[in-house]
Structures are given as C-alpha cells and as structure tokens.
Amino acid sequence: MRVITALWMILICGPAWAVDLSVHYIRVETPTPPTLSNLDPIPDDLGLAGAQTALDDNNTTGKFLGQTYALDITELSPQDDVLGAARAALAETPFLILDAPSDVQLAIADLPEAQDALLFNVSAETPDLRSDACRGNMLHTAPSVSMRTDALAQFFVTRRWTDLAMIFGTYEDDRLFADAMRVSLQKFGISEPAEKEWAFDADMRRNAAQEVPLFTQDLGDYDALIVADEVDDFGRYIPFNTWQARPVAGTEGLTPKVWAPVVEQWGAAQLQSRFTEAHGRDMASKDYAAWAAVRTLGEAVTRTTAADAPTLRAFILSDAFELAGFKGRPLTYRGWNGQLRQPIPLVHSRALVASAPLEGFLHQRNELDTLGLDKPNSNCTAFED
Structure with missing residues (x-):
C-alpha cells in the first residue's frame, strides 16, 4: 500500500x-x-x-x-x-x-x-x-562486529554446537573479532571455547598439511572450530587440515557477512x-x-x-x-x-546457509535487536532528546 x-x-x-x-x-x-x-x-x-x-x-x-x-x-x-x-x-x-x-x-x-x-x-x-x-x-x-558474531552464535545454538574451539590472529582486527565472539558466546549461553593464537610466520602454502594438524591437535575435541582472521592471512589454510574433522566457521568456512x-x-x-x-x-x-x-x-x-x-x-x-x-x-x-x-547472512563460498536473526530468537521490540548491542547494553547517550 x-x-x-x-x-x-x-x-x-x-x-x-x-x-x-x-x-x-x-x-x-x-x-x-x-x-x-x-x-x-x-x-x-x-x-x-x-x-x-x-x-x-x-x-x-x-x-x-x-x-x-x-x-x-x-x-x-x-x-x-x-x-x-x-x-x-x-x-x-x-x-x-x-x-x-x-x-x-x-x-x-x-x-x-x-x-x-x-x-x-x-x-x-x-x-x-x-x-x-x-x-x-x-x-x-x-x-558492529558483535552483530556478525551474534549471528554466528545463534547458529551454533540452533545446531547445538556448544563445545567450540577458536584460533585467532595477532592483528588488531583479529582480536576485535575474537573478543566479540567470546561476548556473543556468553550472551547466548555457550561456554568459553578452547583457544590458540596463530603466530606462524612459515609459508602455509607449502606447509599447511603438516603444520595445521599439529597446531590444532591439542585443542581436543569440539563441535566446530572458529577462525578469527579478519585480515585474511591464514584462515584459508585451516579447513580440511585440522586434526579433528570438524566444521570451520568465523572468518573462514561459514562466515557472517553484511552481503x-x-x-x-x-x-x-x-x-x-x-x-x-x-x-x-x-x-x-x-x-x-x-x-x-x-x-x-x-x-x-x-x-x-x-x-x-x-x-x-x-x-x-x-x-x-x-x-x-x-x-x-x-x-x-x-x-x-x-x-x-x-539481517546478517551466514554464508559459505557457494551458498547462503541461514540469515540471522534465526527462528526462535525473540525480542520484545524487534528481532533484529538480538544482533549486536541492545539498548540496555549500550552506553550511548548522544541520541537522547
């Protein structure tokens, strides 16, 4: 109309x-x-x-x-x-x-x-x-990065993937994503993931099949591995090279994107x-x-x-x-x-998997407010009349 x-x-x-x-x-x-x-x-x-x-x-x-x-x-x-x-x-x-x-x-x-x-x-x-x-x-x-990590956390809850591990890079944007991911997991009731920092300087184009399994071996068992590599440095070498054959998500694999x-x-x-x-x-x-x-x-x-x-x-x-x-x-x-x-699409390179907010995540005002900072959690006062 x-x-x-x-x-x-x-x-x-x-x-x-x-x-x-x-x-x-x-x-x-x-x-x-x-x-x-x-x-x-x-x-x-x-x-x-x-x-x-x-x-x-x-x-x-x-x-x-x-x-x-x-x-x-x-x-x-x-x-x-x-x-x-x-x-x-x-x-x-x-x-x-x-x-x-x-x-x-x-x-x-x-x-x-x-x-x-x-x-x-x-x-x-x-x-x-x-x-x-x-x-x-x-x-x-x-x-905000927390809108993207909240979308991923909702997917984990929906799939009941609550035992997680995470690899994060050394750059500021990597740490920002990893920090937001931890907050999102806590927000949706998922326990802290096992973690390791990626600090390799070797050429993974030749060594990934040897180095990545050893690097991920001591993470133990988990439902999915989260990669925090916002600068697109090492993440592409993680899928199919991990010690455990598990899904990869985050900045690689299943990724939350604006578009x-x-x-x-x-x-x-x-x-x-x-x-x-x-x-x-x-x-x-x-x-x-x-x-x-x-x-x-x-x-x-x-x-x-x-x-x-x-x-x-x-x-x-x-x-x-x-x-x-x-x-x-x-x-x-x-x-x-x-x-x-x-909404935040959850995608891999070939298809849209889901679009957050996912079904069942309700909000008293707008379901889109389940993604990112909600009003009670924001310290912003500049928009107050």
Missing part, C-alpha cells in the same frame, strides 16, 4: 517535490598488513561502487520527482590533511559517507562544522562507536546483477554498506521532500522510516545509537 501511495504521489506532485542533494564520500586509505596469499585482491573501488550504484538508484526514482542526486569523492592517505578535506566537504554539503578508521571518523564527527551534519559510517565495526564513543551526528550502515554474492533471495539477485553489470565484479560487504547509506538519504528525501540534515536525520531515526534492503526484512535505524538494523 505504501508503494502504491508513493507512486500516486509521484504522478500527481511531479516537479513540485524538486530537490537537489549532494553527498560527499571520504575514503581514507587503511594500510593492510602483508598476508600469505594475494588470491583475493581488494578492488580499487570497494565501497565507492556501492555508493555509485545507490546514486543511480536514487536518480532513477528522482527523475519522476524532479529530484537529482550528486556524489563527490575524496580519497586520502593517512598522511594527508583529512580534517581539512572534511571541512572542505562540509562546506559543500552536510551529508558525508565516511570510509575510514574509527578514530578518524570520530575526529571528523567532532569538527564544529559537522555538528549539524549527517555522517554515515560504512566501514568501522568497532563496538565503542555504538556505545561509549557514539556521536549523535553519525549513523552506521556498517554493522555476499550468494545472497539471491528477496530480490537480491536483481541488485547483484545491476551492480555486476555496472562495475564488473561482485558486490562486497562495504559496497552494500555504502549503498545502504546513499539509499537511506534517497528514501528519506522521497518521503519528506526535504534536503536539510536535521529534518532527514529526525525522519531516518523515526518509526516511519524503512529501507527496502533486499534482505527479507525492512531495515530501520536504532534510535539510541544510530545503528542500521539488518
């Missing part, structure tokens, strides 16, 4: 809704550590391609309303004057897409010029951005096809987060016919806002910390 009503409004109102909205995408290059394999190079347009796809979607609808959307892009290195670039962008538009480390995003959010702006975090998954370090002018289309090429239901195949046709590759998680950010603005403008940040922010955080995100459920924002509620 809402779609039909919107179409009638488009036909009746036409150019009376005319709006011009500009969005600025700021990407700060994040150095990646050396890894054992370079089989999966990072696309140069990662994230940017998702924003461009959403811009095209916005303009496709906007042409019926007299609405036009523009996207400017600034790419920086950590050595550049990031805050100066952010000030320049804010002088042109109050709508920024931030693809940068969490500390950089916080510095931009704290600029005096950004206080009445609307910023979208499409890359940083650190939980503190949704809790103690939250900012009222920042929304998050990237999930993956194997997600095809709920109209996702059409989004995948449009993205691939335009950019010559599969849509990745950061692409989806950037797509959701730009589409959020497009949806809010269409519903409100406004183009100022305070009006759009208020609508986006209200109960009236919904985004059709091709994930089987309407996507909305948590009013207490600005996090986009969204």
